[in-house]
Amino acid sequence: xVKLPLALHQALKIAALRAYPHEACGLLGGRAGLLxxxxxxxxxAPQPRRIxxxxxxxxxxxxxxxxxxxxxxxxIFHSHPTSAAIPSPTDIAFAFYPEAIYFILGFSPTTxxxxxxxxxxxxxxxxxxxxx
Ligand SMILES: [Zn+2]
Numbered sequence: 001x002v003k004l005p006l007a008l009h010q011a012l013k014i015a016a017l018r019a020y021p022h023e024a025c026g027l028l029g030g031r032a033g034l035l036x037x038x039x040x041x042x043x044x045a046p047q048p049r050r051i052x053x054x055x056x057x058x059x060x061x062x063x064x065x066x067x068x069x070x071x072x073x074x075x076i077f078h079s080h081p082t083s084a085a086i087p088s089p090t091d092i093a094f095a096f097y098p099e100a101i102y103f104i105l106g107f108s109p110t111t112x113x114x115x116x117x118x119x120x121x122x123x124x125x126x127x128x129x130x131x132x
Contacts, residue, residue, distance in 0.1 A: 001127045002075075002101050002115050003034045009130050011038045012113060016079035016105045022048035027059075028075030028103065029066040034131070035075055037066070043078075051090050052078040075115075077103040085114035092121050101126055 008028065015024040015038075022043055029037040039062045045053035066074065076097065080088075085106030087095070095102060095118035102116045115126040 001129055003129050003131050005035065006130050006132055008035055008038050009113065011040075012077055012079075012103065012105055013111065015040050015077075016081075016107070016111075019043065019048075019079060019081075020107075021081045023050070023052040023079050023081060024105075025052040025054055025076075025078040027054075027062050027066070028077060028101075029069065029071030030073030030075065031071055033073070035073065037069070037071060038077075039065070049081060051088075073101070074099065075101045075103050077105070079105040079107070081107055083108050085112050087116055087118060087123055092118055092123060095121070103128075 015026060025043045026038060026040040028035045041054050041058045043052045044055045045051045083106060085104040098119040102118050103113060105113045113128060115128050117124045117126055
């Protein structure tokens with residue numbers, strides 16, 4: 001189970017809507033089992049409607065920033081503008097952070113946010129608990 005403050009839940013929805021019809025992406029930083037920060041990042045994929053890609057300098061700069069702020073847990077967020085919140089084969093193949101929680105906001109059939117752990121291509125759903 002992962003605790004997600006309502007404000008961050010809203011921020012993810014807004015980011016996904018703003019990026020539509022492209023996939024939105026970014027990182028979430030957390031402390032003591034609670035995600036506390038949202039870092040929206042550019043999707044630099046050549047086909048941003050179907051996949052997301054974070055430029056390595058953006059990724060490393062953000063991770064450094066998170067460490068400086070004492071944030072340990074990490075969430076990796078992206079949206080699926082035309083499909084469900086289920087990791088695609090590409091998402092699974094490029095899930096390089098076994099400690100991270102992968103968040104996907106899907107727009108089909110309705111707007112919904114799901115979380116997963118992806119370790120060595122093994123996908124495990126994680127329950128999201130939205131907190132005030
Ligand atoms: Zn995806």
